[in-house]
Amino acid sequence: MSTEISTTAQHADQGTGDAAQTGSSRARRDRKTDIEARAGGSTAPVRARRARATLLIGGLAAALVLVTVVSAGRGQLEISPGEVTGSVMHRLDSGLEWLLTRVGITVDLPLDIGSLPSHAQGENTLWLVRFPRVVLAILVGAALATAGALMQGIFGNPLAEPALIGVSPGAAVGASLVFVTGASFLGEWTAPAAAFTTGLFATLLVYALSRSGGRTEVVTLMLTGVAVTAVAFALVAFNTFVANPEAREQIVFWQLGSLNGARWPAVNAVLPFVCVGLVVAVVLARSLDLLSLGDKAARHLGVNVERLRIVAIVVVAMLVGSGVAFAGVIGFVGLVVPHLMRMVAGPGHRVLLPASALGGAVLLVGADLVARTAIQYADLPLGMLTALVGGPFFFWLLRRTRSRAGGWA
Amino acid sequence: MSRLLAPRRRRMPSRIGPGEAVAAVRGAGVVLGGAQILHDVSLDVRTSEVLALVGPNGAGKSTLLSVLTGDIRPEKGTAELCGRATHEWSAAESAMRRAVLLQQVNLSFPFTVVEVVAMGRAPWAGTERENDDEAAIAEAMAVADVGAFAERRFNTLSGGERARVALARVLAQRTQLVLLDEPTAALDLHHQEMVLAVARQRAAAGDAVVVVLHDLNLAAGYADRVAVLSRGALASVGSASEVLTSELLSDVYTHDVEVLKHPRGAAPIILPRR
Amino acid sequence: MGMAPDDGDPLRIAFLYMRGGMVQLLAGPGSGADAMIQAIGAVDVGTDLGLDRSFTQVTSEALIEAAPDVIIMMSEGLSSIGGADGLEKIPGVAQTPAGENQRVVDMDDTQLLSFGPRTGQTIAALAEAVYAP
Numbered sequence: 001m002s003t004e005i006s007t008t009a010q011h012a013d014q015g016t017g018d019a020a021q022t023g024s025s026r027a028r029r030d031r032k033t034d035i036e037a038r039a040g041g042s043t044a045p046v047r048a049r050r051a052r053a054t055l056l057i058g059g060l061a062a063a064l065v066l067v068t069v070v071s072a073g074r075g076q077l078e079i080s081p082g083e084v085t086g087s088v089m090h091r092l093d094s095g096l097e098w099l100l101t102r103v104g105i106t107v108d109l110p111l112d113i114g115s116l117p118s119h120a121q122g123e124n125t126l127w128l129v130r131f132p133r134v135v136l137a138i139l140v141g142a143a144l145a146t147a148g149a150l151m152q153g154i155f156g157n158p159l160a161e162p163a164l165i166g167v168s169p170g171a172a173v174g175a176s177l178v179f180v181t182g183a184s185f186l187g188e189w190t191a192p193a194a195a196f197t198t199g200l201f202a203t204l205l206v207y208a209l210s211r212s213g214g215r216t217e218v219v220t221l222m223l224t225g226v227a228v229t230a231v232a233f234a235l236v237a238f239n240t241f242v243a244n245p246e247a248r249e250q251i252v253f254w255q256l257g258s259l260n261g262a263r264w265p266a267v268n269a270v271l272p273f274v275c276v277g278l279v280v281a282v283v284l285a286r287s288l289d290l291l292s293l294g295d296k297a298a299r300h301l302g303v304n305v306e307r308l309r310i311v312a313i314v315v316v317a318m319l320v321g322s323g324v325a326f327a328g329v330i331g332f333v334g335l336v337v338p339h340l341m342r343m344v345a346g347p348g349h350r351v352l353l354p355a356s357a358l359g360g361a362v363l364l365v366g367a368d369l370v371a372r373t374a375i376q377y378a379d380l381p382l383g384m385l386t387a388l389v390g391g392p393f394f395f396w397l398l399r400r401t402r403s404r405a406g407g408w409a
Numbered sequence: 410m411s412r413l414l415a416p417r418r419r420r421m422p423s424r425i426g427p428g429e430a431v432a433a434v435r436g437a438g439v440v441l442g443g444a445q446i447l448h449d450v451s452l453d454v455r456t457s458e459v460l461a462l463v464g465p466n467g468a469g470k471s472t473l474l475s476v477l478t479g480d481i482r483p484e485k486g487t488a489e490l491c492g493r494a495t496h497e498w499s500a501a502e503s504a505m506r507r508a509v510l511l512q513q514v515n516l517s518f519p520f521t522v523v524e525v526v527a528m529g530r531a532p533w534a535g536t537e538r539e540n541d542d543e544a545a546i547a548e549a550m551a552v553a554d555v556g557a558f559a560e561r562r563f564n565t566l567s568g569g570e571r572a573r574v575a576l577a578r579v580l581a582q583r584t585q586l587v588l589l590d591e592p593t594a595a596l597d598l599h600h601q602e603m604v605l606a607v608a609r610q611r612a613a614a615g616d617a618v619v620v621v622l623h624d625l626n627l628a629a630g631y632a633d634r635v636a637v638l639s640r641g642a643l644a645s646v647g648s649a650s651e652v653l654t655s656e657l658l659s660d661v662y663t664h665d666v667e668v669l670k671h672p673r674g675a676a677p678i679i680l681p682r683r
Numbered sequence: 684m685g686m687a688p689d690d691g692d693p694l695r696i697a698f699l700y701m702r703g704g705m706v707q708l709l710a711g712p713g714s715g716a717d718a719m720i721q722a723i724g725a726v727d728v729g730t731d732l733g734l735d736r737s738f739t740q741v742t743s744e745a746l747i748e749a750a751p752d753v754i755i756m757m758s759e760g761l762s763s764i765g766g767a768d769g770l771e772k773i774p775g776v777a778q779t780p781a782g783e784n785q786r787v788v789d790m791d792d793t794q795l796l797s798f799g800p801r802t803g804q805t806i807a808a809l810a811e812a813v814y815a816p
Contacts, residue, residue, distance in 0.1 A: 075742070075744045076742070076744035076745060076747065076748040077744060077747065077748070121747060121778055124777075124778050125744065125747060125778065128774055128777065128778065129743045129744060129747070129774040129775055129778070130744075132774065133743075133774070156517030156518075157517065158517075158518070179702075179703065182763075187765060188703075188704065188764065188765050188769060191703060191704075246702050246759065246760070246763075247702070249702055249706050250702045250703050250705065250706055253702075253705045253706045253740075254703075254705055258705050260704070260705060260707055260740075260742065260743065261703075261704025261705055261707075261773075261774075262774070263772060263773075263774055286531065286534065289520070289524075289528065290528055290531055291517075292516055292517040292518045292520065293514075293515070293516060293525075293528065294511075294513075294515055294517075296480065296511060297509070297511055297514075299480070299500055300478060300503075300504060300507075300508070300509040300511075301504050301528060301529070301531045301532060301582070302499075302500050302501035302502075302503070302504030302505070302531060302532040303500060303531075304499070304500045304501075305500075326704075328705060342518070346519075346520070346521070346524075347518030347519055347520055348520070348524065372742045372744070376733075376745075377709075377732055377733075377734060377739065377741050377742060377745035377748070378739050378740060378741060378742070378745075379707070379740045379741060379742045379745075380740075
């Protein structure tokens with residue numbers, strides 16, 4: 001019995017026909033060919049999935065352009081989408097012409113199409129007030145959502161959020177300390193720099209404390225995060241308590257999150273961190289896929305799990321730290337966006353990470369548009385809005401995935 | 410970080426001739442949590458051969474397998490893979506030389522079956538063997554009989570189906586050493602036979618297969634050599650008929666075991682006396 | 684009260700309470716600042732915009748729309764954003780007439796909003812700062 005099966009299997013392996021096969025083994029072979037055909041048929045769904053991924057990324061990119069143009073046009077001073085585009089094209093035209101002049105080419109590029117804003121303050125409003133804010137929203141949204149997707153990947157848990165490893169609570173400690181002491185050794189950059197530094201420090205502390213014997217257990221890491229977060233909140237509470245009323249207001253407003261102070265220098269400071277973070281995240285994508293098999297199986301497939309984890313955690317701290325440094329605490333983007341993207345594109349990180357970055361950007365630009373236009377003249381707290389929408393939405397997602405697939409999506 | 414972005418040059422594996430040792434442990438001793446789990450175990454794993462590890466619960470089968478995979482570095486003695494100490498290979502290099510099927514197969518995110526099987530090709534990314542990806546995946550899925558649910562999400566499958574998908578992933582890795590930890594535990598009779606037939610077929614193609622088994626009849630029917638572990642030590646190694654005797658098994662399992670001759674076959678029938 | 688020069692429209696004045704980059708409250712009705720601004724014959728832009736609370740976290744664009752000729756701040760608030768130079772960089776401020784003409788008046792925190800025996804002095808000082816720069 002056993003020998004027959006083994007020879008049959010051998011034939012099947014080599015995939016060669018053999019006239020001397022027994023009847024039963026030929027029957028097995030036929031079935032095998034059938035299976036192979038079905039397995040081979042997998043290329044069509046693979047192609048469909050790729051098309052879906054391309055569609056998703058393309059759609060999100062288009063949505064981002066759209067929401068950016070709309071958001072830049074909306075506000076106390078209405079500027080039509082055509083004028084917004086026209087203004088951008090004119091600047092692009094003169095910028096490129098200037099660049100070309102520098103290398104010795106003088107041309108008149110045909111990019112200065114469209115009309116400029118008709119209002120006297122239009123150009124200034126666009127370029128000094130709105131664009132810095134919209135671009136910062138894009139960067140912070142992309143950073144938070146990508147960080148969330150990374151966290152969920154390295155913890156193999158769809159509930160993981162950057163806050164869990166202490167980034168934003170740690171950043172709050174640094175920011176509140178600066179507000180309380182009135183420190184200004186870096187001028188206006190003091191609070192963002194302190195927030196970034198303490199956020200990174202808290203994360204590394206969580207990581208160092210949860211390591212034992214050269215390895216890190218995911219559960220230990222999460223629980224250590226809870227402990228460090230508790231201490232961080234205690235420190236923020238203490239700072240809030242000893243602060244004078246003005247500093248207390250700063251602490252409170254910082255924790256509510258806002259892009260009100262967005263200026264080009266802030267954009268320039270955040271940009272390199274976000275770019276590097278996004279690139280490294282995409283480089284890690286395939287290893288993150290393997291990590292969903294568990295640490296051990298991932299290691300058996302050649303992943304250096306410890307190195308992957310520490311690189312990913314540093315990237316998360318960098319992304320979130322640079323994001324919250326200028327915008328304060330903005331919750332739920334990192335949790336909801338990757339979830340949503342996973343539902344559409346599947347769990348593969350090579351699509352999930354860029355899709356999350358785009359989705360986060362779209363969400364935050366949209367949320368910030370609401371924050372500054374929902375009530376005339378008032379600037380609503382951005383973190384409040386994202387949590388207000390994100391919380392119920394997340395709950396709905398959970399219910400939906402549980403009832404459909406019997407588990408996480 | 411720079412090393413992660415540009416991994417250092419991986420040493421590609423070269424094929425090892427039939428009957429030669431692809432992995433070995435010599436005088437291996439392992440202590441976990443203060444308890445001596447393995448004690449002075451020496452064992453060769455040869456190509457073109459199916460080696461079964463059997464023994465009662467807690468005898469050290471899985472630990473020995475972990476020493477072979479490189480997950481555990483023995484305190485005493487040595488472990489070798491393809492002529493070098495196992496720990497000298499990087500994770501990526503090890504993955505080109507041995508594939509491992511674990512007892513517990515979990516997946517944190519709902520990848521489809523094809524995606525999971527394709528993960529087995531990860532070690533070859535960026536090498537010329539990447540060209541074999543599609544063929545390896547299709548073959549592994551056919552051999553493990555998972556083609557019928559190729560597009561389903563892994564977490565919607567039954568335990569037995571998951572086990573076969575995990576096996577397909579291991580097969581798709583196409584390494585010369587395959588280590589299987591209780592691959593038949595969740596499977597029905599037909600698929601149990603299928604898994605061991607696959608193991609035989611890999612051995613016939615010149616690979617080495619180590620398989621941890623609880624079913625002694627499967628070990629007797631398919632293994633070229635059987636290693637019996639007892640209380641962290643190797644009780645006996647040899648062909649099934651040499652090793653699987655009533656005396657040895659009754660002693661090792663502390664239960665009377667009968668070994669009968671099959672009326673039509675070579676492999677013995679092993680039954681606990683009731 | 685006859686403090687304002689009679690030539691042209693009354694001045695538009697904003698009382699801005701700022702702390703760092705994130706706290707940006709504009710005074711409106713009932714803030715105390717409105718009364719003081721009206722006392723020197725000027726228009727409180729917060730009230731003029733139609734804000735309904737004493738202090739509102741406003742957008743940069745609300746400031747542009749309000750178009751104040753003069754911005755009054757508390758001394759510590761001004762220093763928390765890097766002084767008059769820092770204020771120039773706050774989005775929205777530079778686009779107001781006050782920002783263009785660099786007309787920022789800062790007053791000691793304790794004086795500004797406390798009505799009492801020194802209120803008259805404060806108003807007089809404010810009027811001088813605003814009308815006789």
